[in-house]
Amino acid sequence: MQTDEIREEILDILESIAPDEDLSTLDDAVNFRDQLELDSMDFLDIVMELRKRHRVQIPEDDYVELASMNSTVTYLEPLMKDIVKA
Amino acid sequence: MYDTIIIGAGMSGLAAGIRLAYYDQRVCILEKHTTIGGLNSFYRMRGRDYDVGLHALTNITPKGTKRGPLARLLKQLRISRDDLQISPQLGSDIVFPGVRLRFNNDFELLRSEIAREFPGQIDNFERVVSEIVEYDDLDDTHQAISARDKLNQLISEPLLIEMFFCPLMFYGSAREHDMDWGQFSIMFRSIFMEGLGRPYAGVRLILKHLVRKFRGLGGELKLRTGVERLAVDNGHVCGVVLENGEEIQGRRILSSAGWPETMRMCDDGDPVTSRSPGRLSFCETIATLDVQPQELGHRSTITFFNDSEEFHWTKPDEPVDVRSGVICSPNNFDYGESLLDEGTMRITALANFDYWNALDEHEYNMEKLRWYDRITDSAVRFVPDYRHHVLDTDMFTPTTVVRFTGHDGGAIYGTPDKQIDGRTHLDNLFVCGTDQGFVGIVGSIVSGISMANMHCLRD
Numbered sequence: 001m002q003t004d005e006i007r008e009e010i011l012d013i014l015e016s017i018a019p020d021e022d023l024s025t026l027d028d029a030v031n032f033r034d035q036l037e038l039d040s041m042d043f044l045d046i047v048m049e050l051r052k053r054h055r056v057q058i059p060e061d062d063y064v065e066l067a068s069m070n071s072t073v074t075y076l077e078p079l080m081k082d083i084v085k086a
Numbered sequence: 087m088y089d090t091i092i093i094g095a096g097m098s099g100l101a102a103g104i105r106l107a108y109y110d111q112r113v114c115i116l117e118k119h120t121t122i123g124g125l126n127s128f129y130r131m132r133g134r135d136y137d138v139g140l141h142a143l144t145n146i147t148p149k150g151t152k153r154g155p156l157a158r159l160l161k162q163l164r165i166s167r168d169d170l171q172i173s174p175q176l177g178s179d180i181v182f183p184g185v186r187l188r189f190n191n192d193f194e195l196l197r198s199e200i201a202r203e204f205p206g207q208i209d210n211f212e213r214v215v216s217e218i219v220e221y222d223d224l225d226d227t228h229q230a231i232s233a234r235d236k237l238n239q240l241i242s243e244p245l246l247i248e249m250f251f252c253p254l255m256f257y258g259s260a261r262e263h264d265m266d267w268g269q270f271s272i273m274f275r276s277i278f279m280e281g282l283g284r285p286y287a288g289v290r291l292i293l294k295h296l297v298r299k300f301r302g303l304g305g306e307l308k309l310r311t312g313v314e315r316l317a318v319d320n321g322h323v324c325g326v327v328l329e330n331g332e333e334i335q336g337r338r339i340l341s342s343a344g345w346p347e348t349m350r351m352c353d354d355g356d357p358v359t360s361r362s363p364g365r366l367s368f369c370e371t372i373a374t375l376d377v378q379p380q381e382l383g384h385r386s387t388i389t390f391f392n393d394s395e396e397f398h399w400t401k402p403d404e405p406v407d408v409r410s411g412v413i414c415s416p417n418n419f420d421y422g423e424s425l426l427d428e429g430t431m432r433i434t435a436l437a438n439f440d441y442w443n444a445l446d447e448h449e450y451n452m453e454k455l456r457w458y459d460r461i462t463d464s465a466v467r468f469v470p471d472y473r474h475h476v477l478d479t480d481m482f483t484p485t486t487v488v489r490f491t492g493h494d495g496g497a498i499y500g501t502p503d504k505q506i507d508g509r510t511h512l513d514n515l516f517v518c519g520t521d522q523g524f525v526g527i528v529g530s531i532v533s534g535i536s537m538a539n540m541h542c543l544r545d
Contacts (some may be wrong), residue, residue, distance in 0.1 A: 018161065020150060039158065041536075045162070048109050048543060052110060065524060
């Protein structure tokens, strides 16, 4: 997956976790927590959805990398480069 | 080999099952009883549908609210708010001699009622509210301080303190005489600051929805399947032996059977972690009426009553403590155009398990009739007298609670000492549900979700 495909995938996951959030105005540089109503259970769901959909394993120590869209995509790029978008 | 075996198909077990099955685990829920639900269940008798447990769902926030336990539960289980078809209460009250405090799902009503009945306490009340708002229920540090001490510091009118304790203890205190401040805060928010609601079809709608979801995700549910024991080897559960003799394996076990009940299943001898069972149990009467309660002038959804200035939250010496109680009319929710076919009045009161458990079948049936009348006589001091409109009645006692929940002593809210982190002395056995810490339907579901997330998903 390329950078923009990973971004699309994360948006899709966010939409499934928080269907009522308006994601069209999401600022990629700003922490999710500061612009969306996400709690620690929702962050676990981002990790779990990535595992369910793409078998990407994220160790608990790395959860902090998922703070914003930019940091998430940067973190996931090497892990998801060989995954073919369905 | 299952990834997770869950003991108990109540609200918490089903919710945990949905979480785990959604993330592709092999999950099996074992239910001892012939039906699902545990404490919150339903049955049909002489052609009528009855609910047990549920009076109302707490934590009812307006649709679209993004914070709070209800929003969290819907998100975590991928359930739409519309699927639960929750109708809000019409309005409830707390009645003590000479004082009535009304409340509904708009917190301003309770504020104005306190300003009217206790004008000298309104500033103190605001201080209580601001402390409650600050309490963080996701924080692991359980605030095990006395709610009574805390309220005595903040409020100088003892009657008002008793009037807060009455509904909050009835709806979820396993501890006698007092509550933990954390538990008090959670309950206060869930009942007064969020609100009460109910699906038109009652608790069966919620349970059936949860089961359908669980099965749809590939989860297995086995009814009439009690656990005989958990085979323990070297600090680890290595097998679940069922009452039918079969043995099944799971990588981990999540038990909603209750703390002492779960510990007793472990075959590693007397566990170091034993603790006393809860002592608080209920009787509940149910009357079906030939009129809607509103036609008798009864508009209240839930009435919490107490007949003196002091509220006693303790195991009664009498078979039933009729000094206080909860009167619930499921008709009095805002179902829009729909009305329930018949009127229903349910009355819940504290009861003594040992007394009811010692009766033989004949005495038991006679005592049920006797105490049905006493409980009803007590309640009609606080609501319109409906005794001439009764078509049919039923009643549960502490022994009924045992039959539905398996909890020792019919302990309605489990043991007073909760295991907030859900851990046990065994590395792959965890507890959820009543004895983990949250009560009520929303609380139980959140308990199942939290324990599944914390202990069963991250490996």
